[in-house]
Amino acid sequence: xxxxxxxxxxxxxxxxxxxxxxxxxxxxxxxxxxxxxxxxxxxxxxxxxxxxxxxxxxxxxxxxxxxxxxxxxxxxxxxxxxxxxxxxxxxxxxxxxxxxxxxxxxxxxxxxxxxxxxxxxxxxxxxxxxxxxxxxxxxxxxxxxxxxxxxxxxxxxxxxxxxxxxxxxxxxxxxxxxxxxxxxxxxxxxx
Numbered sequence: 001x002x003x004x005x006x007x008x009x010x011x012x013x014x015x016x017x018x019x020x021x022x023x024x025x026x027x028x029x030x031x032x033x034x035x036x037x038x039x040x041x042x043x044x045x046x047x048x049x050x051x052x053x054x055x056x057x058x059x060x061x062x063x064x065x066x067x068x069x070x071x072x073x074x075x076x077x078x079x080x081x082x083x084x085x086x087x088x089x090x091x092x093x094x095x096x097x098x099x100x101x102x103x104x105x106x107x108x109x110x111x112x113x114x115x116x117x118x119x120x121x122x123x124x125x126x127x128x129x130x131x132x133x134x135x136x137x138x139x140x141x142x143x144x145x146x147x148x149x150x151x152x153x154x155x156x157x158x159x160x161x162x163x164x165x166x167x168x169x170x171x172x173x174x175x176x177x178x179x180x181x182x183x184x185x186x187x188x189x190x191x
Contacts, residue, residue, distance in 0.1 A: 054181060055079045058088035058131070066122060066165045067096035073173030078180075090137065092180065093127040096172075100161065103147060120164040121145045122172050128183055138183030144172040 057078050062071050071094060075084055103117040123143040129136050148164035150157045 051080060053089070053184060054177070055082060056085050056089040057092050057128070057180065058084050058090070059092045059094055062094055062096060064096065064098075066098050066169055067094065069166055069169035070094065070096050070122065070124060070173050070176070073170050074176055077173055077177040088131045090184075091129050091131050093129070094176075095125045097123050098165070099123070102150070116150055117147060118150050118161065118164070119145050119147050120161060120168050122165070122168040124172055124176055126176060126180070128180060137187045138180070140176075140179050140183065142172060142175045142179060144168045144175060146171070 055078055059071050059075055059078075062068055074092075074094070079085070099121040101119050101121070103119045121143055123141065125141050126139065127136060128138045146164040146168035148160040150160060
């Protein structure tokens with residue numbers, strides 16, 4: 001047996017490394033990462049920045065308290081505190097549902113088990129449409145859980161659940177804001 005030619009092996013390894021470097025450079029160049037707070041427009045052909053485009057979204061009214069919390073936080077986040085737009089470019093139809101579960105059960109002195117912790121999960125389904133044409137731009141679904149302690153006092157337990165709903169509503173609104181921004185970017189690439 002003879003030893004392999006080291007010169008051939010070295011050249012082969014160099015070529016493989018060079019091909020790997022070229023392939024990874026091609027993959028990295030395809031990435032389009034940009035900050036959400038930049039002045040660059042989200043959609044192709046738009047003349048306004050990302051913040052102005054997000055502020056041009058109107059959110060349809062909702063019916064429940066927790067859905068209203070999500071809607072209010074989303075209006076604040078999209079408009080950066082300015083409220084809803086007078087002439088919206090997009091409309092967002094928002095449906096929010098709630099699921100309250102007992103997360104832990106502890107045996108107390110009596111024969112009954114009593115829940116001592118709970119979880120509120122808010123789930124939002126949304127449909128983003130063009131206000132002028134009515135064409136659906138994007139649909140999506142996001143969920144956020146929020147845990148809370150459930151004390152033995154009835155009012156304290158109710159208040160803890162409301163606080164958990166409010167926390168979940170704030171987080172869900174932020175998730176929806178980011179999702180809608182991503183949807184607008186995707187829509188802009190198709191246009």
